[in-house]
Amino acid sequence: MASTAFKDDVLLVYLPSPPPPQFLQGVQSEFPNLRVRWVETPVDNGQLLPPDHLTAEQWAGVTMMCIYHVPKPEVIPDVRFFQTASAGTDAWAKHPKYLDPDVVFSNASGCQPSTPTSKSKSSGGPDSSGKSTSPPAAECTLEAFSPTILLTSPHLTSPLLDLHAKPRGILGYGGIGRQCARLGQALGMDIFAYTHRERLTPESRRDDTYCVPGTGDPDGLIPARWFSGASRGAINDFLAQDLDLLVVALPLNIDTRGLLGREQFEILGRNRNKTFLSNVARGAIVDDAALVHALETGLISGAAIDVTDPEPLPKGHPLWKAPNIFITPHIAWMSSRYWDNLSDLLLKNLEKLANGQTVINLDKKR
Numbered sequence: 001m002a003s004t005a006f007k008d009d010v011l012l013v014y015l016p017s018p019p020p021p022q023f024l025q026g027v028q029s030e031f032p033n034l035r036v037r038w039v040e041t042p043v044d045n046g047q048l049l050p051p052d053h054l055t056a057e058q059w060a061g062v063t064m065m066c067i068y069h070v071p072k073p074e075v076i077p078d079v080r081f082f083q084t085a086s087a088g089t090d091a092w093a094k095h096p097k098y099l100d101p102d103v104v105f106s107n108a109s110g111c112q113p114s115t116p117t118s119k120s121k122s123s124g125g126p127d128s129s130g131k132s133t134s135p136p137a138a139e140c141t142l143e144a145f146s147p148t149i150l151l152t153s154p155h156l157t158s159p160l161l162d163l164h165a166k167p168r169g170i171l172g173y174g175g176i177g178r179q180c181a182r183l184g185q186a187l188g189m190d191i192f193a194y195t196h197r198e199r200l201t202p203e204s205r206r207d208d209t210y211c212v213p214g215t216g217d218p219d220g221l222i223p224a225r226w227f228s229g230a231s232r233g234a235i236n237d238f239l240a241q242d243l244d245l246l247v248v249a250l251p252l253n254i255d256t257r258g259l260l261g262r263e264q265f266e267i268l269g270r271n272r273n274k275t276f277l278s279n280v281a282r283g284a285i286v287d288d289a290a291l292v293h294a295l296e297t298g299l300i301s302g303a304a305i306d307v308t309d310p311e312p313l314p315k316g317h318p319l320w321k322a323p324n325i326f327i328t329p330h331i332a333w334m335s336s337r338y339w340d341n342l343s344d345l346l347l348k349n350l351e352k353l354a355n356g357q358t359v360i361n362l363d364k365k366r
Contacts, residue, residue: 002029002030002031002032003030003031003033003354004033005031005033005034005353005354006031006033006034006350006354007033008063009033009034009035009063009064010034010035010036010037010060010061010062010063010064011034011035011036011037011062011063011064011065011066011350012037012039012058012059012062012064012065012066012067013036013037013038013039013065013066013067013343013346014039014041014051014054014065014066014067014068014069015038015040015041015066015067015068015085015339015342016040016041016043016048016068016339017040017339018038018040019036019038019343020339020340020343022340022343022344023343023344023346023347024036026347027347027350030347030350030351030354031350031354034350035061037058037062039051039054039058041068041069048068048069050069050071051067051069051071051075052072054075059075059076061078062076062078062079063078063079063080063081064079064080064081064082064083065079065081065082065083066082066083066084066085066342066343066346067082067083067084067085068084068085068086070091070092070095073095073096073097076097079097079103080102080103080104081103081104081105081106081349081353081359082097082103082104082105082106083106083108083342083345083346083349084105084106084107084108084363085108085342086107086108086333087107087108087109087110087111087112087174087175087176087251087333088107088251088252088281088282089105089107089251089363089365090251090252090253090282092105093253098365099365104353104359104362105362105363105365106345106349106359106360106361106362106363107361107363108210108342108345108361109174109175109176109209109210109361110175110176110209110210110211110212110215110216110341110345110361111210111212111333111338111341111342111345112175112176112179112332112333112335112338113332113333113334113335113337113338163184163187163188163189163244164187164188164189165188165189165190166188166189166190166244166245166273167189167190167191167192167224167241167242167243167244167245168180168181168184168189168190168191168192168243168244168245168246168247169192169194169238169239169241169243169245169246169247169275170184170191170192170193170194170223170247170249171194171238171246171247171248171249171250172194172195172248172249172250172251172281173193173194173195173207173220173223173249174207174209174249174251175207175209175210175211175216175361176249176280176281177193177247177249178207178211178216178217178218178220178222179215179216179217180247180249180280181193181217181222181223182215182216182217182222184245185222189244189245190224190225191222191223191224192223192224192225192226192227192238192241192243193220193222193223193225193226193227194226194227194228194235194238195226195227195228196228196229196230196255197228198228198229199220199226199228202219202220204220205219205220205221205223205226206218206219206220207220208360209360209361210341210345210348210360210361212341225241227241230255232263235259235264236263236264236267239264239267239268239275240267240270240271241271242271242272242273243268243271243275244273244275244276245275245276245277245278246268246275246276246277246278247278247279247280248260248277248278248279248280248281248285248286249280249281250281250282250285251281251282251366252281252282252284252285253366254366255366256282256285257284257285258284258285258286258287259285259286260277260285260286260287260290260291261287261290262287262289262290262293264290265290265291265293265294265299265300266299268294268299268300269294269297269298269299269300273301274298274299274300274301275300275301276300276301276302276303276304277291277294277300277302277303277304277305278303278304278305279303279304279305279306279307280306280307280332281307282307282309283305283307283308283309283310283311284309286305288308288309288317288318288319289318291303291319291322292318292319292322295322295323295324295325296322296323301324302324302325302326303322303324303325303326304325304326304327304328305319305325305326305327305328306328306329306330306331306332307330308327308330311329311330312329313327345360345361348360349361
């Protein structure tokens with residue numbers, strides 16, 4: 001039976017994608033009273049344009065939004081629900097609507113691809129000594145694979161990494177962190193999870209955020225060990241667990257800004273196997289100067305970062321010249337199904353709102 005909810009509501013969707021047919025069908029069949037205005041975000045020179053060009057008529061009466069950008073407060077006086085198009089909401093931190101306790105925000109955690117760019121070590125990356133394990137291109141000939149030459153080749157005994165039982169630390173065990181854990185488990189790694197609050201019971205380890213079926217770790221069964229705490233001491237204890245790979249998947253807030261600094265990299269540098277750092281969260285969680293120092297001095301074996309502070313990383317920034325680092329332009333979230341997943345989450349949250357229930361991925365506004 002169709003819901004009678006939303007008779008006075010207008011949903012404005014501002015995304016760089018046309019509306020998925022299943023979303024429109026779902027709204028029409030379940031919420032016939034809801035008026036939906038779907039505006040495709042224009043792109044200019046590779047940049048998504050903010051909604052400044054929208055007309056007064058397009059803004060009129062809007063009470064719910066699904067959007068990537070942060071709109072000006074004066075054009076959204078009546079909006080009471082935001083479905084953000086990104087997993088992080090740090091860009092909203094000082095916005096009047098975000099500061100209003102009566103306005104509900106849901107983030108897009110879990111909509112990311114099933115193979116997030118966690119950038120684990122590969123045969124083409126650095127080994128635990130920080131050196132490339134790929135043989136020179138000139139050596140990749142048919143002759144190089146003859147039994148005699150192969151058995152005497154230094155590459156046969158090079159420290160190519162066997163990931164079985166290697167500890168992979170996931171700093172932030174939300175939707176993205178749980179999918180990184182799933183992929184690490186598939187490679188045979190032992191997963192160490194770190195969360196802000198303690199998770200001692202099976203119930204507390206479950207996750208009710210958005211999850212595409214067959215992905216993530218909704219029941220919290222993958223980690224071999226759990227760590228928690230808000231203090232630097234608790235963080236440092238986690239980092240001292242001889243982690244082979246550290247994935248940063250935390251939200252950016254007042255507690256996590258600059259969380260990984262010189263002290264934390266010194267701790268990683270004392271690990272038996274030099275840790276490889278992967279940041280798919282926010283650039284400001286990692287202190288740039290400390291990261292450059294850690295790479296230049298060999299405290300860590302390398303890094304792969306999809307996020308920087310600022311973005312884009314300016315020409316001449318020290319990270320561009322740092323050794324053993326891969327930098328990608330904040331694209332780990334992208335996939336051919338991202339907008340479909342987001343619209344599915346939005347439809348599920350409309351159902352929650354219509355029934356007076358808590359939305360999925362409720363942002364805690366910390």
